[in-house]
Every structure is written in structure tokens, then in C-alpha cells.
Amino acid sequence: MRFLALLPALLLSAPALADNVILMVNMNYSSSELQAVKEQAIARSQGGAIHQRVEMVPPESMIALAEPMFALRDQLLDSLQKQFPNMDSLELRSALAGIMRVGPSWNTDSAVADFLGQAQMNNLYRAAQRVAVAEKTNGEMYDQLKRKAAELQAKGDRVDSVVLSSHSDGSNLTGETANRLSANDLYRLRQEAPSLFDNARNVLLLGCYNMTQPNHRAWRYDLFPRASMLAGFGIKAPSRFDDTSPNFIRQVMGRAQQLDSQTAALGHPLDPVNLQKAFTTLSTFTTAAHPGVVDYCYSIVEGQPNTWKRDCDTQWADLFKKSKVMQDYWSLTSPVENPAPENDAKLRNFYNSLQEACPANDTNSQKNDWQNSERFRVTFRENVIRLIFWWNVQANFATYYASDIPLMNSRLAAAGIRGTMPSLDGTTGRVDFVRSFNAVVAQLHNTNPQLEADFRRLYAPLYYLKGEDTVAQGEKLTVADTLARNAIPFNWIEGTTVMRRR
Amino acid sequence: MKIAVFLLLLSRIAMAEDYQVEVDPQVYSTSDFEGKDVKTGNIPPRVKRPDALPNKRDREFTFSQVPGLDKYVSPLDELDRDVLFVRAKTRPLAELKKRYPNIPSALLARLKKEAAK
Numbered sequence: 176m177r178f179l180a181l182l183p184a185l186l187l188s189a190p191a192l193a194d195n196v197i198l199m200v201n202m203n204y205s206s207s208e209l210q211a212v213k214e215q216a217i218a219r220s221q222g223g224a225i226h227q228r229v230e231m232v233p234p235e236s237m238i239a240l241a242e243p244m245f246a247l248r249d250q251l252l253d254s255l256q257k258q259f260p261n262m263d264s265l266e267l268r269s270a271l272a273g274i275m276r277v278g279p280s281w282n283t284d285s286a287v288a289d290f291l292g293q294a295q296m297n298n299l300y301r302a303a304q305r306v307a308v309a310e311k312t313n314g315e316m317y318d319q320l321k322r323k324a325a326e327l328q329a330k331g332d333r334v335d336s337v338v339l340s341s342h343s344d345g346s347n348l349t350g351e352t353a354n355r356l357s358a359n360d361l362y363r364l365r366q367e368a369p370s371l372f373d374n375a376r377n378v379l380l381l382g383c384y385n386m387t388q389p390n391h392r393a394w395r396y397d398l399f400p401r402a403s404m405l406a407g408f409g410i411k412a413p414s415r416f417d418d419t420s421p422n423f424i425r426q427v428m429g430r431a432q433q434l435d436s437q438t439a440a441l442g443h444p445l446d447p448v449n450l451q452k453a454f455t456t457l458s459t460f461t462t463a464a465h466p467g468v469v470d471y472c473y474s475i476v477e478g479q480p481n482t483w484k485r486d487c488d489t490q491w492a493d494l495f496k497k498s499k500v501m502q503d504y505w506s507l508t509s510p511v512e513n514p515a516p517e518n519d520a521k522l523r524n525f526y527n528s529l530q531e532a533c534p535a536n537d538t539n540s541q542k543n544d545w546q547n548s549e550r551f552r553v554t555f556r557e558n559v560i561r562l563i564f565w566w567n568v569q570a571n572f573a574t575y576y577a578s579d580i581p582l583m584n585s586r587l588a589a590a591g592i593r594g595t596m597p598s599l600d601g602t603t604g605r606v607d608f609v610r611s612f613n614a615v616v617a618q619l620h621n622t623n624p625q626l627e628a629d630f631r632r633l634y635a636p637l638y639y640l641k642g643e644d645t646v647a648q649g650e651k652l653t654v655a656d657t658l659a660r661n662a663i664p665f666n667w668i669e670g671t672t673v674m675r676r677r
Numbered sequence: 678m679k680i681a682v683f684l685l686l687l688s689r690i691a692m693a694e695d696y697q698v699e700v701d702p703q704v705y706s707t708s709d710f711e712g713k714d715v716k717t718g719n720i721p722p723r724v725k726r727p728d729a730l731p732n733k734r735d736r737e738f739t740f741s742q743v744p745g746l747d748k749y750v751s752p753l754d755e756l757d758r759d760v761l762f763v764r765a766k767t768r769p770l771a772e773l774k775k776r777y778p779n780i781p782s783a784l785l786a787r788l789k790k791e792a793a794k
Contacts, residue, residue, distance in 0.1 A: 392754050400752075523756055530733055530755035556730050560756065642730070645723040652726065665728035665763060 195219075195227045195335035196327060198371065202316070202341035202350035203415055204233075204241035208381070211421035212338050215428040227335065232323050233313050233354065240309055241352065244302035248275070251291065251299060258290050275303035303352075310353050317360040324368035334370060336377040337399075338424065340415065343382025344500075345390035346524045358393070358520035365398050375399055377431045379424060380407030381415075386468035388484045389531040393524055395470060403438070404431040406469040409482030413465040423459040423467065430457060434471060444472070451476050487533035488540045491548070494532050498555060501525055504562055504605070507638065508613065513604035514565045526559045557642025564668035565640075566601050569608070571667040572637050573599035575654065577676040583633055590626055592618050599637070612638055635661040727766050736762045742791045749780045765792040 199212050209231060216227040248271055255267045267287070274281045278300040279293045288296065313319055327334065341348035346358040365372050378399050384390055386407040395405055406427045413419035430453055438445060445453075454460050454476045460467040466478035477483050485493075503512040504522065514522055535541035535548035561568055573580065584595060596611050597603040612634055619627035631638075636658050643662040646652060655677065657664045698710040699720045707717040731739075736758060740746055750758060764773060765788045773785045 389755075396752050396754060523754070527755040530759065534734070553730070556759075560730065560759070563756070643726060644729045646726050647721040648724050649721075652728075665730075666767070668760075 195225050196332050197227060197229045197336045197338065198323070198334050198375075199229055199231045199338040200316070200320070200340065200348075200356070201231050201233070201238075201338075202348060202354040202356070203352075204238045204245075204350075205340055205415040205420070206238050206242060207418075207421045208338075208340050208415055208424060209235070209238070211424040212428075214425060215432075218429065219432055230323065230327070232316070232319050233310070237306070237309060237313070240302075240306050244299075244306050245351070247299055247302055251295065255287065255290070259287070271299065274299055306352055316348075316354050316356040317364065320356075320364055320371060321368050324364075324371050328370055333374050334372075335374065336379075336428070337371070337375045338379040338381065339385075340379075340381040340420075343380075343385055343412075344497075345382075345384030345387060346393060346521065348382060358524060359515045361398060362515075362518065362520040372398055373401060375402050376404070376435065377428060378402045378405045379427065380405065381412055381420060381423075383408060383412045384410065385412075386470075386483060389524065389527045391468070391470060391475075391483065392527060393520065395473075397520070403435050404469060404471045406431070406467060408465055409468045409477065409485065411465055413462075419459050419462065419465055423465075426457040426459050427454070427467065427469065430454065431471070438472070447474060450474055454478075487538035490528075490532040491535070491538055491541055494528055497525055497528060501559075505558060505640070507609060510606045510609050513606050514562050516566055519563055522559055522563045526556065526563065529556050529559065553644050554641075557644065558640050560668060561640040561642065561663050562605070565605050567669060568640070568663055568667050569599040569603060569637060570601040572663075574675065575658075575677050576633065579633060579677075583630060586626060587615065587630070590619070590623055596634075609638065636663050728763050730759050731762045739765075739788070739791045739794075743784055743787045746780070746784050746788060749777075749784070761788075762792060765789050 197212055197216050199209060201209055209229065213229050216229050219225075219227045252264075252267055252271060255262075255270070256264065259267065266284075270281075270284055270287045273283055274291070274296050279296040281296060282288045339348060341350055341354070341356070343349070348356040348361075378394070380386060380394060385394060386405070386409045391405070395402075399405060404427075413423070434445065434450070434453060450471055454467070454469050454471070455478065457467075459465075460469070461478040463479065466482040468478065468483045469476045475483050501522075504510060504514065529552055532538075532552065535545035535552070538545075538548075541548040580596075580599075587595065592615055594611065594614055596615065597607050599608070615630060616627060619630060639661055641660075641662045642665065643657055643660055646656075650656070654664050696714065697716045697718070698707075699718050700707050700710060702719045707719060710717050733755070739762065740750055740758075750761065753761065761777070764776065765785070768776075770782075770786055770789055773789065774782055777785060
């Protein structure tokens, strides 16, 4: 409720002559959702001194290219499903994606290719190529949004509300073509283009899982701390082809406008019961399939119980699922993603999900094995926090082993090992480090077991990034003891302090 | 969940035929492993490290023992709350004051005291 004190000031702070903009990030080019947002802009402009308009990113002209392509794709999918009723829908979608990418020469499944024929495959391919070429010209979503922020600022416009329409895992946004906006991109934009976030009064998040408790926390506190309303879906969001989605926009944005006006006029918080009623009486907010969640001035209203705070079984199931995706970071054989240098929002969200999940012994699916489930939580938490702070950890490691690393490098050179370990000066990505480590081990394996053992021993803490949750009672706690167990001391995550060499 | 539980430590010591078995007493009895040339003993009890990441319930309980702190920690996410908790347990008050200039010193001092319990 503390935000309410700021709300009237926020609502009245718009420069009188500036246009108010509703920014719609429309990653799947939905014309029906855009139409609903435009209606809200018109409604908000009526009788007011301020004219509102909608600005879309990517450019609105893309809709004319993308919608016919999606329509053709879905029409072909429909015929394929009728022709091949026993084939998995995902396989059919993947076949169409292949045709869109490769063209009429696609022949991974000859039955599908024969059924569609060259002409239809060519039509789909050409439509997809037109969109792909235009998207390449538009550039990355991150760059487009940065450009839009500069353009609006130059005109003296203010972003009054933000609508984000895309598929989502809760924190990263994806479109069905090449459009991507990661949690890290959003976090960087908040730093580099704050005008997109700072004055946003109403925020709609139309992807799945955006408004579950851990995901909502990141949107609210990291991105839109001053918004009067954040609204979206806790679990599954409706398809953009379903009327629910544009109607959700109309109803929820309309209601937010009313509540903002009431709050500004009253100058004190709205009654919680009325606030609850204001949203639960909206038909699109309480559906069983796509229940909404709203955070109005930091008060949470759920369309259905347990939408925001998901039940314990779902939390744990999601956690295991997410941990597989995070393999991209912590794979010890082939990692593909480095932690972001400043603050990795994806890793941070995963860490938060780990801590948010219910105690395992309160969770039906984990009860029988709750000690192991808790062990999983502890282990992953320790790894993830050290990955988040990877850049400090490596610098501390290099300082501590400032004498040992050059010595090891000389031994490797003397043994004829090709390639060297990258310098750990706080700028080496985890991906480079792991690849180099594995390359050295592969050369030493079976040829120089002693040097391999010494090499592994030296770098093991940085390679595994383990923590050390417990110690034997009375044991002395030193950096050396921790490292001897292949673990990384907690204080090595510190941002500014580089620990002394040993 | 396939995480190996650490049940016992088996190590060969100086004499070639002698083995030392260290048993987690919560899982096995040492008598289960006694035999010729085998020395048995219990693994020393393990305790949580002061810089271990906290259990969420313990952390929130500690925060709740510091009146007035909630206002400052409510905007923090799980990660930042855990880091604050570990720092409160392990870092000197002067450092905490520098790192958290918006939290009144008296609250930090009290938090440090509660976290040490």
C-alpha cells in the first residue's frame, strides 16, 4: 500500500503538452490485441487534456506481412492434422517450421511433403521469407526498443502504459518468428532506456507464467516498481487467436483507468474488498483455463485461487523442468550461455524460484523423498549463486592462485599441451573456461595422469562451483579448507572485494 | 531425484590390510561394519556453516525478530535476502553499514545479533 502515497503525484506528473503513449511490444503481430489497445487509448483520450496513442514495436507495418503467413501456416496445419491424425501435432508443427526455413526442397518426411506439394510449400516459404527479411531489417527487439525510447524522448513523449504480448516462460519473451526479448535484455533496457519503464502506469503481461509469485517479483521490483497496476496470467495465457486475450486487455485496462482516477481523486488507498471485487467481476479475469492475476498498488488479486502462489506440486514440477533448461549455463561438457556480466536476470529468477518453492516435506509429490529434494535445492542454490557472481568468483580465484596458475601454465607448456587456459581477470566467460578446461584434460588424459590430477585439483573449485553447506563440528573454516573440498567460499561472490593471494 | 546420500566413508589407511570405516550414525551402526582388520568409527557430526545459504523459514524468522526491518527487506528478492542474511552472520557491522546505507544502523546491529543465534 506504500505506493499509494506516490500514485496521485505520478498520475499528475505528465507534462501537459506531451502525448501519452501506450507502448505495445507485439512480438507475434496480433492485430486483434493491437485493436483492443488502440480502443483503450481512444477511451483514455476522451474528455481528457492528454491525447493517448499506441506505439508498436516491432513496426505496425509488420502485421500485414506476418498475419497472412500465420494464417497460411495454420491452415496447412489443419489439413495435415486431418490427413495424418496419428501424427503428433508437434511433429507436424516442426515439419511446417522446416518448410518455412528450407523451402520446397524440404523432404524430412516425404509423406508430408507429397501431401502438401511443391506449390503450397513454396507459398509458405515465400511468406516466411518476407517476414524473415523484414525482421532482419528491423533488428533485435532489444535494439528496436532502445531506438523507440530515443525516438519518444526526442519528441517529448511519455510512456504511460506498456503491453507485452508474446509467448513466455515467465521471464523471457519469445515470438513465433525470430523475435526474442530475454529477461537479461529487459534488465539492460531498464538501465539503458529507463524512460520505457519509469513512468509506466499500467502494465499488461500477456504471456504465460508472468504473474506467478517468483516471476511477478522480478517484473514488479526490477522493472516496473512505480506502476499502479501489473496484470497478466499466473499459469496459461490465452492464445492471441482467442477473443479472451483482446477482451482481457479491454476489461483490465479499462478497470485500471477507473481505479487510478478514483485513487487520485480520493487521495487514499482503495478499500481492499472493493479492489478485489473490481477485478473478480471481470469475466475474462476469472476463467478456469486462463485465470488472471493483478497487482494493483502492490495488492495481489487472483482470478482463481492458487494462480499467483502456485500449489506446491506445480512449483516443484516447474523447478525440475527449469533446471534442465538451466543446463545451458552449468553443463560441464558443453555450456552455451555465459552469466550476464552485471546481473543475470535468468539465473536470478531461477534462484528465486528455488527459494520460493514450498518445503519438500509439505509437498505431496516430494514427501517420500523430501530429504533428497531439499538436498537438490541446497546444491543448486549454491551452484547458481556462484554462477550469478561468476565474474567476481573467477577474479578472486585468480588472485588467490596468482602463483600457482603461472606455474601450472609452465608445466602444461613443458608437457606440450596445445592451447592455454584463458586468463581469469574477471572478463572470461564461463563457456570459454569450461571448454578450455575440458580441452586440456582431454590432452592429458591417459598420457600424463600426474599432471592431469594436479590440473584438475587446481581448477576443480572453479569448474564445479560448489558451495559447502555443512562442516564437521569444531572444524576451522578457512578459504584453504573450503577450496580443498573443491568448493568456492561464499565471500568470493562479493562484488568489489578481491580476496588476497594465498 | 537421483542424488546420492553420503552414507559412509571407506578409506584405506597405512597398513595394507587395514581399513577404516566411518559411518553416519543416523543411518548405520558401526557394529554393522566391524570385522577383522577393520577399524570403525562415526563420522563427526556436521553443522551448518555460518556462511551457508539459509533455509527460507529460518531466514524469515530471523528477519521477523528485528522490528522495523520488514520495510527495508520487502523489496528484496530471495537472492538479495539470502545474501543479506549471510552477510549479517559473517561480516562486521561497519561493512554492513556501508553495504546497506538505507537500513538504519540500529536495525543492522540487531539483525546481526539475531542472525548469530
